[in-house]
Amino acid sequence: DHTALADELRRLDGGRYGQYRGLTGRWRFPGHVLEVARVQADPYAPPSRLAVVVPAEVAELPEDLWRTPVRARALAGYLVRQVGRLLPEHGFRLDVGGQEVLDRSSCRVEDGRVVLRLGMDLPGRGRVIDGRAAERMLCRELPAAVAEGLRWAALDQGEARAFVDSVEDTDALRRALPELGLVAFVADGAVLPRRSGVDDRPLPGGGVPFASPESLRVEVELPHRGRVTGMGVPEGVSLVVGGGFHGKSTLLRALEKGVYDHVPGDGRELVVSLPDTVKIRAEDGRRVTRVDVSPFVAHLPTGADTTDFSTDNASGSTSQAASIVEAVEAGARVLLVDEDTAATNLMIRDARMQALVAKDREPLTPFVDLVRPLHRQHGVSTVLVVGGSGDYLDVADRVVMMDAYRPVEVTERAREVAATPTGRHVESAGFGSPRRRVPDPDSVEAESGGRVRVRARGRDALTLGETDVDLRAVEQVVDPSQVTGIGLAILRCVRAGHLDGTATLAEVLDRLDADLGADGVSVLAERTLDDFVVPRRHEVAAALNRLRTLRVRK
Ligand code: ADP
Ligand code: MG
Structure with a gap:
């Protein structure tokens, strides 16, 4: 048991690092079992791996908090963050995650018992065992964090419950989308901007809170929060327009992450999109293996067969075409595209370019001519950020303008503008079913x-x-x-x-x-x-x- 572990660590102090191997196995503590699953060979190797199991009768977690898979995942997400706060920063490696509440191996609630898996750098002075430090970590610091972080009696129960309920609301909201004919929803009051490109926490102060335009406002009843309102993004082709720096990409990024649940306080707790939502972008240099890109690309100057297209080094446009076809093949229901990361020549080909470069000299069919067939023939909706090309007004079911971070529906106005012909003609008849690839x-x-x-x-x-x-x-x-x-x-x-x-x-x-x-x-x-x-x-x-x-x- 644990006193044997303490004795053993004191005995090992000053010994060769390799002797740590003898710790492998199970050690019984008063409130948990510690399993030493893998011991690192030397102090510079990847951390050793531990598991801690707290039995249900010790954890005493109320059953209603872990009965369903969603609630069990949320509760585990809460617990791992608590233990993460309680453990000393140095030496332990606990995967607590960031703003998303994901199905994570580091913490699980299974029938009321808690299983925590973590890494630890077993302490050494050079290649000599530091048994005292190891004893402190394994016999005092870890048990204290486990006792404080994984037992209901020691937890902030209101906060724990709120965390689980919030995640369940998010999940319920996402599940409600198909019945409402929506592909995404952004709640009023949501905070979309982040601290920075490398810091996913909310912008301090939150910036301008999200406020739905009345014409797209939808009301949803959630199990815990009750009635909430926000902007529903309906199926079909939706366009986000607006001036530079007015918050278009920020909105789209929130929809991208809407396939995941977020922690309370994130600001995106009630921003959701369908689970099969896929972000599409250009990615020159990527590999493409035998993809039928023919809806987008035909008559390459090389004479290559575009129904069976491979390359080790795709261009911006072919990479994006391949990614769209692959997404459809994998079962995407919604595509998200931002002009900032799209290949312009795959997105648009305006009337003047059509006049100058004949179709048989241009291998590419632009997305603007395929976005409607994609919906009609495959039921795949698209949400597009386009500030720079009015050609998309012809194909959009609705248009939302971001104006100083506030969405305004401008579909009517867009129809009026689109009524004036540009002289552009449609280049594609449709989007056939992609070839069904069989990987080796x-x-x-x-x-x-x-x-x-x-x-x-x-x-x-x-x-x-x-x-x-x-x-x-x-x-x-x-x-x-x-x-x-x-x-x-x-x-x-x-x-x-x-x-x-x-x-x-x-x-x-x-x-x-x-x-x-x-x-x-x-x-x-x-x-x-x-x-x-x-x-x-x-x-x-x-x-x-x-x-x-x-x-x-x-
Ligand atoms: P666009 O794509 O329209 O050019 P972005 O979405 O990139 O604009 O946003 C421009 C800047 O405004 C970013 O720094 C972003 O963090 C910030 N921002 C976005 N939405 C908000 C908001 N609701 N409140 C405050 N700042 C915001
Ligand atoms: Mg942008």
Whole structure:
């Protein structure tokens, strides 16, 4: 038990660092069990991995706070943040997460018991064990944080309940969208601007709070907050216009993150979008593997077949075209596009350019001619930020103008403006069904049988075996642990046979979703002791699509 652990650590003090290995196993403490799952080989190796299990009768968490998967995830999100505050900063590595409340391996509430998984740098003086410091950390600091942070009696119960209820409201709001015919909702009073590009916390003071235009105002009844109002973004094609610096991109970014739940106080608790919302952007240099980009690209000067298009180094426009087709293939229901990160020549081709450059000299069909077919033929809605091209007024179901951070509906006015012909003609008849690609499992997992390394480099890149996957342009990756989760999910697809060389990519993702089900953490945890977050299918698809070793069978 724990006194044996303390004795052992005192005995090890001054010994060779490698002797820490003997700690592996379970140690019983008065209020929890400590499992030393992996011991680092030396002080410079990745941290050792610990698990702490607090039994239900010690934690005494009220059942109504963890009965449903959403509430259990929210409660775990609250608990891990409490322990994170209580643990000393130095030496422990607890994955508490940021502004989003994600399905995270670092803390789980399972039938009332709490499982906490964390890293720890076992202390040493050079390569010599510092047993006293280890005893302080494992036998005093960690147990104190666990006792204060994971037991109902010690918690701020009102705050805990409010956290869980808030997340459940967010989830209920998102689930209410389809019935209301909406793809997104932004509550009145929401705070959208962030501190900075690298700090996702709300702008201090909050800036101008969101206020819905009356014509788009929708009322929703939530389980805890009751009635809330805000701007509903209906299905179809929605345009966000307005002058530079008036808050267009900030609104779109909030919709991007609306697939996730946010912590109370974030300002985006009631900003939601459909779960299958995918941000699209240009990403020159990316890999593209056998994608049918023919709705957008035809007659390349090279004569390449654009129904079966591959490149190691896509241009801005072809990368964006491929990303749109891939998103549709993976089951996106909503696309988000911001002019700031889009390829202009894929977005627009105005009347004058049409007059100057004949269609047979121009391989690209602009998005403006495909955004309606995308909705009509595939049921995929689009929300677009466009401040610079009036051609989109012809194809928008509604137009919202951001005016000094306040949205105003200007659809009527836009119709009047669009009534004056520009002389532009439509270039496309439609958006056919993309070819159904079948990925080759051997190309995804090069080493068969052996251990395949999965490592995140921040939010930017995934190392999968010998390959690096660049995820910098996959903007809905918000957390480094998601990157690890994406890698684990890809391996799971291969090893569980979801990716079997006959299934299409969409079928692989369906099988993955079914497999991960309500308890994806347990499924993915089988192969790792590291921290991870259960990813969405769209980010898994994005990583597969960017994998430079990927081969597609047809
Ligand atoms: P646009 O895309 O229209 O050019 P942005 O969305 O990039 O504008 O916003 C411009 C600046 O205004 C950013 O620094 C952003 O943080 C800030 N901002 C956005 N929305 C608000 C708001 N509601 N209140 C205060 N500042 C805001
Ligand atoms: Mg912008």
